[in-house]
Amino acid sequence: MTNNTVNEVERMRVTRVFDAPRELVWKAWTDSKYVMQWWGPKGFTAPVCKMDVRVGGKSLCCMKTPDGQEFWNAIEYHEIVLHEKIVSLMYFSDSQGNKIEPAELGIEHEAIEGAYDVTLFEDLGDGRTKLTHIGNEPMESAKNSGQLEGWNQILDKIADVVAELAQAK
Amino acid sequence: MIERLSHGPASVHGLTEPFALSQQMISKHIACLVRARIVIKTKRGRESVCTLRPEAIKTVSDWAISYRRFWEESFDKLEVVVNELKKQEMKKQQIKKEEVRDDK
Numbered sequence: 001m002t003n004n005t006v007n008e009v010e011r012m013r014v015t016r017v018f019d020a021p022r023e024l025v026w027k028a029w030t031d032s033k034y035v036m037q038w039w040g041p042k043g044f045t046a047p048v049c050k051m052d053v054r055v056g057g058k059s060l061c062c063m064k065t066p067d068g069q070e071f072w073n074a075i076e077y078h079e080i081v082l083h084e085k086i087v088s089l090m091y092f093s094d095s096q097g098n099k100i101e102p103a104e105l106g107i108e109h110e111a112i113e114g115a116y117d118v119t120l121f122e123d124l125g126d127g128r129t130k131l132t133h134i135g136n137e138p139m140e141s142a143k144n145s146g147q148l149e150g151w152n153q154i155l156d157k158i159a160d161v162v163a164e165l166a167q168a169k
Numbered sequence: 170m171i172e173r174l175s176h177g178p179a180s181v182h183g184l185t186e187p188f189a190l191s192q193q194m195i196s197k198h199i200a201c202l203v204r205a206r207i208v209i210k211t212k213r214g215r216e217s218v219c220t221l222r223p224e225a226i227k228t229v230s231d232w233a234i235s236y237r238r239f240w241e242e243s244f245d246k247l248e249v250v251v252n253e254l255k256k257q258e259m260k261k262q263q264i265k266k267e268e269v270r271d272d273k
Contacts, residue, residue, distance in 0.1 A: 014240040018248060020255045028250045038246035041239055109236065131244070137236050 011112065012135035017128055022121050025129045026083045029119070039063055048095075055080055060097045071105065072097070078116060086119040089136065111136050170198065174208065174221040181217045 018025050028034040032051040039046035040063035047070075048062040059075040074097040079087035092100045092107065102109035115136045122130040170184055185195045199219060202208035209220045 012237055012240075014237065014244060016244045016248065018251045020251045024254050024258065025247075025251055028247055028254055034250050034254070037250045038243055040246075041242035042245065131247075133240055133244075135236050135240065 010138065011115070012137045014133045014135070015130065017124065017130050019128050021127060022083050022123045022129045025131055026121055029086075029121075029131075035061065053077060053080065053086070058097055060093070060095075062095065070095075074099070075117075084121055088117050088119070090117050110138060112138060170195075170202070171207070171221065174219060178218050178220040180213075181219065184219060 028038070030051055030053040032049045035051055036046045036049040039049055039061050043066045045064045046061060047064055048060070050061075051059045053059065055077050057077050059077075060072065061075070062070055062072050064070050072093045072095050073090055074093040075088050075090045077086065077088050079085065092102050092105055092109075094100055117136050118132075118134040120130075120132040120134075122132070124130055170188075173179060173184060173187065181192065181196060181199065184199070185192045188195060190198075199208060199210065202219075203210050207222055209222050211218050211220070
């Protein structure tokens, strides 16, 4: 099919439609005060978020697992179109923002060489906003066979249990 | 299935019962869980018995930061934040309107 062209890998893409204008979604995405409220998976907290969303800037966010482990991520910005688009590069880091290989943290992450994370804010025209995040990771590694499916089911269950535990405290 | 196993070991037959799936499908699912080192399968007579591996739960935090999961669940939370922001904005506008009215 493709001989002399570079094979375009299907990338991880997460989309969500928000019932709010684009400026608001942008604010929630870029203002430290709000990022701290949503950064990280279910059950995680974000004790530190220092956002510096401008070309050449670097944001630093910490997420804390339910069992108290902390993971830091740094984000570098390469292109910003206000209320529309952010081209960035996110990586695991130490608390100072120095890059750490995911494997060192025991995290499997297959990154696409030379690719960036792209976040798009699309005005749907009816007061709603479509947010798309295209990650620097191939889709295949995310949906690798039935094993992931199994894991997801387990994780959903366990996440519920953890949530219950947290509530019971 | 994991929930069922969290109550204690169970036979493959016992694990099949609550699901509307064939034993073959269940066996396949169990094989996945065994490969993923979440479940241990042992033979007891003619029956295979499955047990949840306790360490499996510890790997959850590692897995929870798979990128896809990270973003999907962050988006869930972002939605709550955006809705809250929207409410605040509307309130602010309401107050502004009232102020204008009061000035008149």
